[in-house]
Amino acid sequence: MSAPGSEPSRSSPERGGVWTVLALLRWTTGYLAERGIEGARLDAECLLAHALGVERLRLYIDFDKPVSGAERDAFRALVRRRAGERVPVAQLVGRKEFWSMPLRVTRDVLAPRPETETLVAAALDLLPEPERPARVLDVGTGSGAVALAIAQERPRAVITATDLSQEALIIAQQNAEEFGMAERMRFLRGSLFEPVRSERFDLVVSNPPYLAESTRAGVAPELAHEPEVALFAGPDGLALLGPLVDQVGAVLSHGAGFAVEIDPGQVGAVTAMCERAGLGEIRAHRDLAGRARVISARHSGGPAAAD
Numbered sequence: 001m002s003a004p005g006s007e008p009s010r011s012s013p014e015r016g017g018v019w020t021v022l023a024l025l026r027w028t029t030g031y032l033a034e035r036g037i038e039g040a041r042l043d044a045e046c047l048l049a050h051a052l053g054v055e056r057l058r059l060y061i062d063f064d065k066p067v068s069g070a071e072r073d074a075f076r077a078l079v080r081r082r083a084g085e086r087v088p089v090a091q092l093v094g095r096k097e098f099w100s101m102p103l104r105v106t107r108d109v110l111a112p113r114p115e116t117e118t119l120v121a122a123a124l125d126l127l128p129e130p131e132r133p134a135r136v137l138d139v140g141t142g143s144g145a146v147a148l149a150i151a152q153e154r155p156r157a158v159i160t161a162t163d164l165s166q167e168a169l170i171i172a173q174q175n176a177e178e179f180g181m182a183e184r185m186r187f188l189r190g191s192l193f194e195p196v197r198s199e200r201f202d203l204v205v206s207n208p209p210y211l212a213e214s215t216r217a218g219v220a221p222e223l224a225h226e227p228e229v230a231l232f233a234g235p236d237g238l239a240l241l242g243p244l245v246d247q248v249g250a251v252l253s254h255g256a257g258f259a260v261e262i263d264p265g266q267v268g269a270v271t272a273m274c275e276r277a278g279l280g281e282i283r284a285h286r287d288l289a290g291r292a293r294v295i296s297a298r299h300s301g302g303p304a305a306a307d
């Protein structure tokens with residue numbers, strides 16, 4: 001293996017003076033790992049596949065294939081940005097897979113996280129009949145990830161997706177078009193429920209910004225490349241969750257479901273908010289790491305909503 005700081009195209013080729021796919025992957029995995037990047041091998045594979053214009057699994061078939069100078073140049077530029085600037089892989093390759101959909105992402109949207117699939121699963125539990133028509137609202141849609149996953153699983157649902165960010169809504173709309181779901185979706189700009197004040201929904205989902213300002217110093221450097229408005233929400237992270245839970249009853253039809261993603265440390269506070277808002281069937285759902293990640297509830301009648 002060559003010295004980590006040296007360039008993969010010019011030093012220590014592993015097979016007879018030629019950089020193969022496997023040699024580049026090994027070198028780059030070591031290089032990224034030494035710079036503190038978690039999941040270095042996966043990152044190296046994603047970036048090399050992108051530079052070569054192939055699917056990641058194709059690399060395993062092409063392990064012994066030589067990589068040309070031009071391809072190595074493109075790869076090296078990506079590796080530099082990953083290791084040096086700590087740009088997330090999703091932004092470097094322009095895609096992030098969510099619910100088996102490779103969604104388009106830019107620095108205008110949060111790259112959807114694996115734990116947010118817990119929110120989708122909880123939301124689908126609240127709409128148990130796949131063929132039943134339903135009105136769904138996704139507040140803070142970002143790339144459109146949650147809205148698109150629900151649209152895919154509930155083919156008769158019509159979905160309203162809102163966001164404060166016009167740039168995010170453009171990406172979400174593009175994703176809806178690319179995955180053939182734009183006809184059942186509409187995209188509205190505004191804060192929380194402001195764009196849908198007079199409407200009622202059978203399901204409201206949201207993954208709002210919920211990081212506490214107090215944690216800012218300790219977050220991964222990659223977060224500096226994602227939109228601030230998607231991440232932080234006041235000193236305790238509850239600045240959006242508070243009004244979201246407080247106001248959701250006004251847009252829920254009778255018996256409608258509500259599911260919201262949270263930080264595991266907020267489970268008590270958000271459960272109490274749901275109780276105060278008069279919601280019923282309040283449940284916490286754990287993500288694959290075993291942490292409480294989603295609170296779901298149902299509208300249990302009362303004066304706020306009307307069908």
Ligand SMILES: C[S@@+](CC[C@H](N)C(=O)[O-])C[C@H]1O[C@@H](n2cnc3c(N)ncnc32)[C@H](O)[C@@H]1O
Binds near residue numbers: 162
């Ligand atoms: C954590 S991101 C979630 C994005 C996407 N739903 C996902 O799960 O990947 C939060 C989103 O909420 C949006 N947002 C922030 N404040 C908002 C507000 N007051 N009203 C509506 N959307 C808001 C941000 O622009 C961002 O797209």
